[in-house]
Amino acid sequence: MARRPYLKEEWLALALIEPLRIEVQENGRIRHWIFIAEANKYLRVVTEPDGETVHNAFFDRRFRPSTGEK
Template sequence: MADYRYTAYFENEVLRKRPYLKKEWCVQVLENPIRTESQDGNRFRFWGRIDEFGGRVLRVVTLEDKITIHNAFPDRGFKK
């Protein structure tokens, strides 16, 4: 298992705005994604379904190292 890190933005903004999110869900998505893709700005997107979250899909955005979590949110419009 990788040693995951979190940006200050994630710690101070994302978790404040979305207090229902759990860091372990983000790690779960990174370790078992149902889809991944690169994003502008040397970031990567990962999607994963979270059973504990009502089976909803969570999108997690990392920095280019793919282990520093920068953003996470439910992706209501996800399509495989």
């Protein structure tokens, strides 16, 4: 997370606990999205297949919530 110091640990944890959407990639990694009101953006957190080890995290400009999501 050294490359993205603006991301807060609490945001990453919240994305893993209460994600808005989850998708499993072909390689087994798991994508978790959450809306960060403070930034007015959607955060994507990608974990290893264990669902806990964070591989990457970034604000996802392309994410569009579906019906029923924020």
